[in-house]
Amino acid sequence: MTDSGNGQAQALRVQGLSRRFGGIRAVSDVDLDVEHGDRVSVIGPNGAGKSTLFNLIAGLYKPTGGTVELFGEDITRLPSRKRAQRGLTRTFQTSKLFLDLTVADNLYLSLAAPPRSVNPLRSVLRDAERSARVRELAEQVGLAGQTETPASELSHGEQRQLEVGMALGGDPKLLLLDEPAAGFSPSERAHLVDMLTNLAPSITLLLIEHDMDIALVIGDRIVVMHEGKKLMEGTPDDIRQSTEVHEIYLGKRHEDT
């Protein structure tokens, strides 16, 4: 079915992935293929299993069934840090920052992570090369003026921007973004969309987004999750025209507001 035999393996290949929490099937028998450079959005209503699927791919949870392959390598049993070392970086739905550290130090830690060889006992201030990269990253995510601000003093939106910056700092080959725009103002949204559109084409992107505008603009391919299962997969146009999606997702969203 795939071309894993002839050298050019897929960026991500998920087969029959399942995870139960007690009696609840949070994710149930999901298949997903993501090619190099793809932009895939995962959408679905609350409780559809999007975040669980993400955490299974990133290694935060262990699956109860199925396999995950990253660039042709079976990583189902690898811990998160080994997945990160293979080029899989992520953001968290709820910001998990180093709140006591400055923006610059947060970004620096993402740049200095293994497998890069950093002398652990050489003062950070003397690491000119990475300090320059820190400034670049800060600018890219719109935090250029705040590199010396502790992460705890950033606004909610700025913390989300820093989340993205740290994921980019890890030199991702596969970037997983878990609702990066949650709680964003319209201008912050516009900036995020702009940044994601200009992302290096070599980076494969898997995006969970509650906001349909962002999900359908960024994603070339959309995966719709519902009750732990993959409901459908298609182009943004397919999704816009699907009555099923409107019923379970867009309809519900109208009731919310």
Added chain:
Amino acid sequence: MRLSSPAVRWTARGVLLAALIIYPFVVPQPGFWVVNIGIKSLWLGVMALSLIFLYKFTGLLSLGQLAFWGAAGYTIGYLVQLQGWSFAPAIALGIVFGILLGALVGSFAIRASGVYFLMLTLAVAQLMYFAALQASQFTRGHQGITGIRPPTFLGLDLVSARTQYLVALTIAVLLYVLCRYIEGTPFGLALRGLRDSPERMRALGYNVYAYKVVAFSFAAFIASIGGVLAIFYNRQIVPDGVGLIRTIDVLIAAVVGGVISLPGAFIGAFALTMVQNFSQFFTSRYLTLTGVVFVVVVLFFPQGIAGLWRQFTGYYLWAHDRWRPATRDAVEGKGVGAGAAQLSERSTD
């Protein structure tokens, strides 16, 4: 008002260091002020530094630091007094043994966290106490290894109170500077990162477990050096030296000084040493008094003596802001609390 400018800070540091160097030459009764107060504060401060380093950088509160103090002390006592070694190799071996024990204890203790970590490390300190009592062929049981005469190193006669004080001061300052340096290295940043969010550290590719074991071993290294200084001070090592009360002394020194402040280690050790030495003039219950001081600090001054300035400027700002509600709202609106509230409203899955 520019109290925090680098020039002011460096001048203050210079003055403080000069005062600490002149101290043994100007105080009366050197036997008391230099030895009982000065050297005691320094080695107890080094022990508190070992605890505070671990707590500040990894968030782990350890009651076991005295076990590494004892490991180094007993190794030196045994090799010098019972085996007739000279001090230099005995001290080197004592420190190495302390670090190795630290790595061993760390490799299982850091799997626990919070109160479980506290109890595990307390158990390790108590194990050291009972080992000291029972392994009498190495430790001479409850009588301990006594009559250790401090050596002369590089022309420095450690029997002299002033010399011993200055050597202890030098070592304490070096360890302090080393801890401050580590704060600004990738290693130090990674430790502070894993204290704030171990999950994020794993997601970035760091081996959280290995970092914690190395941090714990480094704290054991500091504690071992405390053990070396203490053996010159006590001229003996006995089981009570690693007993429960001494274990708690280290915790109290750290908390009274300020448990997230590196200089707090020495401030707290000095304060505790003063309380313990001067309480005898008005009460024989110095343990009760120490306990009361501890409770008062925990209840009313959670950042310890080192945090008093910040605590009281905090009160001042708070009182000031009460008369300007508009500014306060502006600050709160930008805070983490507001962000978290927004987030939970939006959270899905």
